Amino acid sequence: MNKKVVISIAVLFLAGLTAAFMLFNEQEVLKEEAEVQELPSSKDGIEIRTEKDAYTTSTDRIVLVITNNSEETLGGTLFEVEKKAEGQWYKFPLKESGPIEAVGRSHPPNNTSTITLFTDELKYDLSQGAYRATFAGMAANFEVIE
Structure with missing residues (x-):
């Protein structure tokens, strides 16, 4: 695979992981x-x-x-x-x-x-x-x- 494609996939994965963590964290904080x-x-x-x-x-x-x-x-x-x-x-x-x-x-x-x-x-x-x-x-x- 092209190095740019691998880096792009890694960046997208990290962005998705960060968004999922933020959503999970928000649900933990905002319960009521x-x-x-x-x-x-x-x-x-x-x-x-x-x-x-x-x-x-x-x-x-x-x-x-x-x-x-x-x-x-x-x-x-x-x-x-x-x-x-x-x-x-x-x-x-x-x-x-x-x-x-x-x-x-x-x-x-x-x-x-x-x-x-x-x-x-x-x-x-x-x-x-x-x-x-x-x-x-x-x-x-x-x-x-x-």
């Missing part, structure tokens, strides 16, 4: 489907967004910005990260250390505040793809890029 697939980014005078539209796989933090234009204080609630795979949202697992710092915090009316998720709180490293931060029945979409 999100309870709600469609979430707004704002409701009742409260809006959430991430500080950036895109984060890199090596980022050490994701910042959620909460703008409370309502007349009531928003109490602490769960802040979770979900990843989209094959058209569905899945919970991105946290380490066993407990909930993200959002629990117990309050967000006063007519104010903007932030919650920071340090990525070392996640059970797995971030990989490229579509993600969302969920908080108080809302979602802020963001991308993770290389």
